Amino acid sequence: MSTTKDIHLSWEEPVSPPLPTRRLVNPELLRLIMRRTGTGARLSIRQLAELVDIPHQTVGRLLTGEQTDIEGETAQAIAETVGVDIDVLWIPIQRAGLRQLGPVAEPETAVAA
Template identity: 45%
Template sequence: MRYILHDPKILRHAMDHPGRGTSYSIRELAKAVGLSHHALIGHLLTGERDGCDEGTAEAIAEAVGVSVRVLFAPPASLDQNEAIRGQVSKTNGEPPPLKKETT
């Protein structure tokens, strides 16, 4: 599942002010996260990539000392996606009708 970075500026701030006290460079964070190369961190900071897999997102957040949701938006749940697809298929591809409020 893919986690989307909220804002590269938030990641940069977390790297500059991590819970450990000493700021991270791109290479240092990549090493702390266990990445074989630093490109992903650089791409997240420049906006060239907008997200990463769940394990990497959690490792980045843990390394800088914040909750994963501070940095990343998790994917929509599969249950929500299935419910939406089910509603659309029941209406022949059209969105489900709005329910009228009764008073």
């Protein structure tokens, strides 16, 4: 009597590390891009919130500057929804006591004599 063993193979998708928390570069830039997204459409606060699946109050606080930091996945979703690269709107930051990353310094320009 022979027995067979069931072999179950499963292919799991590799798990990507979470995106770092991001800080909004400039609330006015987000507001401007919402007025004319990458597709040419205009997005209201409520429309953007619905598309990204976040509370509209979060979008409102980002636009007023009351809130500046947001989870990386949400920052990515906002950037994709308005049609820009994540680095246009957001800079990565570190958490709790670790070194904070900031905007890249502007290059110095030579002064003509």
